[in-house]
Structure formats: C-alpha cells, structure tokens
Amino acid sequence: MSRTLVIKTGGGKAINVDAVVADVAQLWNDGQRMVLVHGGAETTNEVAEALGHPPQFVTSESGYESRRTDRKTLEIFEMVYCGQLNKMWVEKLQTAGVNAVGLSGLDGRIFEGRRKDKLRVRVNGKRLVLRDDWTGTVEKVNTDLLNLLLDAGYLPVLTPPASSDKGEAINVDGDRAAAMLAAAFDAEVLAILSNVPGLMREFPDESTLIPSIPAAKVNDFMEFAQGRMKKKVMGAAEAVEAGVGKVIFGDGRLETPLQSALNGGGTHIE
Amino acid sequence: MSRTLVIKTGGGKAINVDAVVADVAQLWNDGQRMVLVHGGAETTNEVAEALGHPPQFVTSESGYESRRTDRKTLEIFEMVYCGQLNKMWVEKLQTAGVNAVGLSGLDGRIFEGRRKDKLRVRVNGKRLVLRDDWTGTVEKVNTDLLNLLLDAGYLPVLTPPASSDKGEAINVDGDRAAAMLAAAFDAEVLAILSNVPGLMREFPDESTLIPSIPAAKVNDFMEFAQGRMKKKVMGAAEAVEAGVGKVIFGDGRLETPLQSALNGGGTHIE
Numbered sequence: 001m002s003r004t005l006v007i008k009t010g011g012g013k014a015i016n017v018d019a020v021v022a023d024v025a026q027l028w029n030d031g032q033r034m035v036l037v038h039g040g041a042e043t044t045n046e047v048a049e050a051l052g053h054p055p056q057f058v059t060s061e062s063g064y065e066s067r068r069t070d071r072k073t074l075e076i077f078e079m080v081y082c083g084q085l086n087k088m089w090v091e092k093l094q095t096a097g098v099n100a101v102g103l104s105g106l107d108g109r110i111f112e113g114r115r116k117d118k119l120r121v122r123v124n125g126k127r128l129v130l131r132d133d134w135t136g137t138v139e140k141v142n143t144d145l146l147n148l149l150l151d152a153g154y155l156p157v158l159t160p161p162a163s164s165d166k167g168e169a170i171n172v173d174g175d176r177a178a179a180m181l182a183a184a185f186d187a188e189v190l191a192i193l194s195n196v197p198g199l200m201r202e203f204p205d206e207s208t209l210i211p212s213i214p215a216a217k218v219n220d221f222m223e224f225a226q227g228r229m230k231k232k233v234m235g236a237a238e239a240v241e242a243g244v245g246k247v248i249f250g251d252g253r254l255e256t257p258l259q260s261a262l263n264g265g266g267t268h269i270e
Numbered sequence: 271m272s273r274t275l276v277i278k279t280g281g282g283k284a285i286n287v288d289a290v291v292a293d294v295a296q297l298w299n300d301g302q303r304m305v306l307v308h309g310g311a312e313t314t315n316e317v318a319e320a321l322g323h324p325p326q327f328v329t330s331e332s333g334y335e336s337r338r339t340d341r342k343t344l345e346i347f348e349m350v351y352c353g354q355l356n357k358m359w360v361e362k363l364q365t366a367g368v369n370a371v372g373l374s375g376l377d378g379r380i381f382e383g384r385r386k387d388k389l390r391v392r393v394n395g396k397r398l399v400l401r402d403d404w405t406g407t408v409e410k411v412n413t414d415l416l417n418l419l420l421d422a423g424y425l426p427v428l429t430p431p432a433s434s435d436k437g438e439a440i441n442v443d444g445d446r447a448a449a450m451l452a453a454a455f456d457a458e459v460l461a462i463l464s465n466v467p468g469l470m471r472e473f474p475d476e477s478t479l480i481p482s483i484p485a486a487k488v489n490d491f492m493e494f495a496q497g498r499m500k501k502k503v504m505g506a507a508e509a510v511e512a513g514v515g516k517v518i519f520g521d522g523r524l525e526t527p528l529q530s531a532l533n534g535g536g537t538h539i540e
Contacts (some may be wrong), residue, residue, distance in 0.1 A: 016508075034342050047321075047349075050320075050321055050322075051317075051320055051321070052481055075354055075358075077348040077356045078354055078357040079317075079351070079353035080349065080352045080353065080356050080359075081370075082352060082353040083348045083349035083350065083351070083352040083353020083354065084348055084349045084353065085355075086352065087346075087348040087352050087376055087431070087439060088345075088376060090374075090376050090377055091433075091437065092441045093437075094376065094433055094437030094438075095377065095436055095437035095438060096437075097437075099379065100353075100377070100378075101373065101377040101378045101415070102373075102374070102376075102377050103371065103372075103373070103377075104360075104372070106357055106359060106361060106364065106370055106372075107360055107370070107371040107372050107373075107426050108371045109369065110363065127361055143272060143370070144422070145424070146424070148418060148419075148422055149418075152414070152415070152418055153413070154378050161357070162363075163361075166365055167361065167363075167364030167365035167366075167367075168361060168364075168365060169357060169361045173440065205355055212279065253317055256474075
C-alpha cells in the first residue's frame with residue numbers, strides 16, 4: 001500500500017475543475033491511494049446573496065478572517081458545499097471512471113472538532129462576542145471510515161462542515177481540515193490547489209513565487225501570506241510538523257494542475 | 271443479523287422530523303439494522319423559486335407527473351436534497367447518538383439506473399420530447415457499500431439523485447428508489463412516511479383510510495392513489511413482488527411516526 005496523497009482543491013470559478021478531475025482520475029487509476037477535499041467559499045457567497053442572506057465576515061482577535069456562520073448561513077453553506085459542489089465533483093469523477101463517494105465532515109464524524117460557543121471577534125474595529133455561531137476547528141479525523149472506503153476501492157471526496165463533539169454541524173476551514181487529514185494519514189504529500197501559483201513574496205506579483213520552503217522555516221514565511229493564503233500556510237505548518245512528507249501549494253488553473261504541482265510546480269514545503 | 275428495515279420519509283414541512291429521528295434512534299440503538307431514505311420535493315420547489323428558476327412539472331405519456339430536470343434544476347435539486355436536507359438528517363441523528371453517514375445515490379453508485387435521454391411528455395396537453403433532461407429510474411442498488419457501512423456501525427442516510435450507467439446524476443423518484451433498495455436488501459419492512467395517514471379510498475377524507483391490502487391485490491388499489499401517492503403504491507407493488515415482507519404507508523406527522531406505523535398504524539401491504 002503506497003502512502004496516501006491528500007489533495008485539497010478550491011471551489012472557485014478560476015479552478016480548472018475538469019483538469020483536476022482528469023489528473024485525479026489518472027493517479028487513482030494508476031493505484032495511488034488518495035483523498036480529495038474541496039472548498040466552496042466563492043459559490044457560497046453568490047448563493048447567499050441570491051437567497052437574500054448576504055455573507056458577513058468577522059476577524060478574530062488574532063487577526064484571521066472567517067465567515068459569520070449563523071444557522072441560516074450554515075444551511076446555505078451545506079447546500080453549496082455538500083450539495084451543489086460535492087455532488088459536482090463526485091459526478092465528474094464517476095463519469096471519469098473513478099468510484100467516488102462524497103461525504104461531509106459531519107458524516108460518520110469524519111472531521112470532529114470543538115465548536116467555539118463564544119466567538120470573540122472584531123467587526124469594523126468593534127469587539128463583539130458572538131453566541132449564535134456555528135464555527136470550530138477540526139481536532140480529530142475518522143480515518144477508520146476513510147480506510148474502510150479506500151480499502152473497498154472508493155475515493156473519498158470530502159467537504160466541510162465538520163461535527164462538534166455533540167454531533168452539531170460546524171463550519172471549519174477546509175485547508176486546515178485537509179492538513180489535519182494529511183497528518184492523521186501520515187500522508188506522503190498534501191497538495192493544496194488554489195487560484196494562485198503558490199506563495200508569493202509580493203502578492204499578487206506571480207514572478208515573486210517562492211518555489212520552496214524548508215519545513216522548519218515555514219512560520220517565517222507567514223508574513224508573505226495574504227487573505228485566504230494565511231490559513232493555507234498555517235495548515236501547511238501544522239501538517240509538516242505532524243509528519244506529512246511534503247506540502248505543495250499548486251496552481252489549480254493549469255491544464256494539469258495536480259501533475260504540475262507533484263512535478264515541482266508551485267511552492268514546495270518539505 | 272436481523273433483516274433490514276428500510277424507512278423512506280418525506281421532506282415536507284408537515285413531517286415531524288424530530289419524532290422520526292427519535293424513533294429511528296431508538297430502533298437503531300436497540301440493534302435494528304436499517305437504512306433511511308429521505309425526500310425533499312417541497313423544499314426544492316421553494317429554493318428553486320427563491321433562486322429564480324421556478325419548478326416545472328411534466329406528465330409522462332402513462333400519466334405520471336415528474337419534475338422537469340434541466341441542468342440548473344438538477345443543481346438546485348442536489349443543493350436541497352444532498353446539502354440542506356441530507357445534512358439536516360445526519361446532524362439530527364448524530365446529536366441523537368446515531369453515527370449516521372449521508373450519501374446520495376450518485377456516491378459509489380448506490381442507486382444506479384438508466385437516464386431517459388428522450389423524455390416523451392405532455393405539457394398543457396401538448397406532446398413534447400425533452401432531450402436536456404436528467405431523470406431516470408433506479409435499476410440497481412450497491413448493497414456492498416451499504417453493508418460495508420452497516421457492518422461497521424454506520425447508519426446510511428440516502429437521497430436521490432441516482433447515477434446513470436455513465437456516472438451522470440439523474441433525478442429519480444425517492445419512493446421507488448426506496449422500494450428498489452428494500453427489494454435488494456430482501457427487507458423485512460419498507461415503511462414510507464408522508465404527510466397523510468396512508469392510502470385513502472376517498473382522498474383527502476382520512477376516515478376512509480385503507481388499513482390493509484393483500485400483497486397480491488395492490489395493483490387493484492392504484493385507482494385510489496392521488497398525486498404523489500401513485501408512485502408510493504407503484505413502489506409498494508414492486509417491493510412486495512420482489513419479496514419485501516411488508517410495505518407500510520405511515521403518517522409522518524405523528525409524535526411516534528415510525529413506531530405507530532410498525533405497530534399497525536397506516537396502510538399495511540403484505
């Protein structure tokens with residue numbers, strides 16, 4: 001049994017979904033053990049607007065931005081991540097000959113974590129404590145269920161939300177969930193595909209791409225991460241610290257996004 | 271191993287979801303092997319309206335009404351069935367102590383069938399052939415995957431769509447999918463819970479409830495079925511013919527909907 005490959009792909013319009021599917025199908029059919037995790041923030045924002053419940057973002061006291069997840073937002077989040085996008089990935093993989101099984105972190109508590117019952121945030125500079133909020137952090141991965149599926153020939157296609165320790169749905173960051181997953185599997189590689197070529201010294205100047213980062217120094221590179229890249233770098237740091245062989249930030253817009261990343265493209269952290 | 275119990279529950283507002291969950295949890299924790307299938311037509315209609323793509327219904331040449339499922343409708347269908355509602359059932363079951371796993375028929379091709387690539391229908395009396403339509407009928411059930419989950423202690427919570435033989439998502443009738451599932455499992459009981467007390471001789475007069483139907487005579491009772499009850503009776507006929515011990519049409523609005531049905535309430539076909 002080869003070591004597991006964990007792939008996290010963004011869900012935005014810039015991602016070349018068909019190319020990611022083709023790359024995944026080729027590796028899978030060559031016998032590579034793998035798990036796919038996908039996001040969906042951009043589409044969730046659009047659907048939330050269309051349903052008259054526009055997205056709100058809050059900033060934690062430590063400076064990270066996250067989605068305000070009241071109960072209605074959680075429902076919209078599940079519609080997009082678990083319905084529209086998870087089944088899109090599964091359908092595309094099935095038609096490409098991969099026996100994919102789409103699951104959220106709630107199912108079988110694949111991703112289990114702690115709900116932040118009081119969320120201390122800043123909104124327009126003001127400090128607030130949110131109580132009706134359904135967010136949290138993944139602390140545990142149900143590798144038993146995933147290995148059961150993998151051993152029987154199914155490719156797991158995973159998405160947030162996760163489950164709290166009480167079984168409640170909680171919105172968790174997909175990049176950090178994928179990092180926890182890669183750590184739990186002692187994965188050979190965690191490849192994170194997004195709509196940028198990798199980590200850049202001077203975002204968004206793509207000529208300043210950082211091709212490689214020694215694992216021990218990853219925290220020193222946090223200063224270059226902008227916006228959503230912050231949680232990817234944080235996830236990468238957690239993953240390599242937990243023993244994952246390599247984390248790659250790859251360009252999901254390419255014609256062969258996964259192969260390019262595995263063959264040296266993007267930012268390699270090892 | 272006891273014989274399997276298959277439960278199909280509607281997704282409408284009249285269904286007492288928490289009571290269904292409580293009944294399922296009690297039976298599951300008592301060791302009953304079971305699979306839950308849910309619907310979602312009413313919510314899909316509401317979301318389709320809200321997203322500016324209102325539902326359309328067409329009538330087949332044999333007189334059955336079904337949802338016009340163009341690609342956009344399929345996406346909305348997946349948002350509601352696989353996202354909003356499937357994860358609602360899983361979350362409620364998880365918080366009730368049941369390790370539920372929510373899957374669509376597309377995942378691992380749990381429900382596989384034939385896509386009707388030309389759909390001959392009548393719309394306002396006119397005959398039409400629809401080609402951009404994603405509907406079909408379940409012909410095969412992946413009991414291997416479901417038994418894998420059941421044997422490992424997970425309760426499968428299933429929903430349409432199904433997979434075509436090419437891996438495409440197809441909208442299938444949930445009642446008939448549940449009937450195929452019950453047949454594939456050689457189930458002891460298929461309980462179909464909806465927002466009526468069972469089959470009535472004079473719909474909607476609940477005092478005309480038909481308490482029992484001999485399995486051999488079920489087709490004679492088709493004349494009493496109105497609207498969505500038609501496919502339930504058709505599914506029941508298919509299920510008992512395939513060897514399912516008993517099909518029950520139970521009232522999903524009650525305080526103990528499943529227990530009432532199993533204890534003699536509703537319409538029993540055996």
